[in-house]
Amino acid sequence: MEFIDCNLDEHADAILDIFNEAIVNSTALYDYKPRTRESMDGWFKTKQAHGFPVIGAVDGQGRLLGFASYGTFRAWPAYKYSVEHSVYVHKDHRGKGLGMLLMERLIAAARQQQMHVMVGGIDIANQGSIALHEKLGFVHCGTIRQAGFKFGRWLDLGFYQLVLDTPVLPVDG
DSSP states (O other): OEEEEOOHHHHHHHHHHHHHHHHHHOSSSOOSSOOOHHHHHHHHHHHHHHTOOEEEEEOTTOOEEEEEEEEESOSSGGGTTEEEEEEEEOGGGTTSSHHHHHHHHHHHHHHHTTOOEEEEEEETTOHHHHHHHHHTTOEEEEEEEEEEEETTEEEEEEEEEEEOSOOSSOOOO
16 A cells, blocks of 8 residues: 555546545535536645645555545634544445544644644544544544434534644744
8 A cells, every 4th residue: 555645637536436435325424416527626626726635545556545635624814724634435445444544644744734723524423433533632622413414314513623733833814
């Protein structure tokens, strides 16, 4: 296995497949309908414009096994040191520690980019993701009850945060 920086041309279709499987079969994403290939253009463009990483894990044949990324937490300037992240593993490769390895690299990238807080919004029923985040030092910082409705039921969205020791010299403005 190798860790890479994902890009639109080589990895958009594989990322889209992972996203869409999660949309159709889980509450990992609070979307109803699979995303289109065109949606990936904007997704990658936003990541690139802000310098946000998209870290992938590929096997020996170059197949994407999973990915992790982060983006803007909230759009106001004072949130510039906070990001909201996500990590997704292909359904055939879950439960093998890949999410942990991807998250460790994503946390390192956040430190390198001088971020201070990483936030994950996790469906409260997703005990695997919650356990992963807690192992990495994330703490529960709140739950929005009945924040979403999918599969005929209300979904509670938990927020987990990791406070980093960066930036060294934060500045206003």
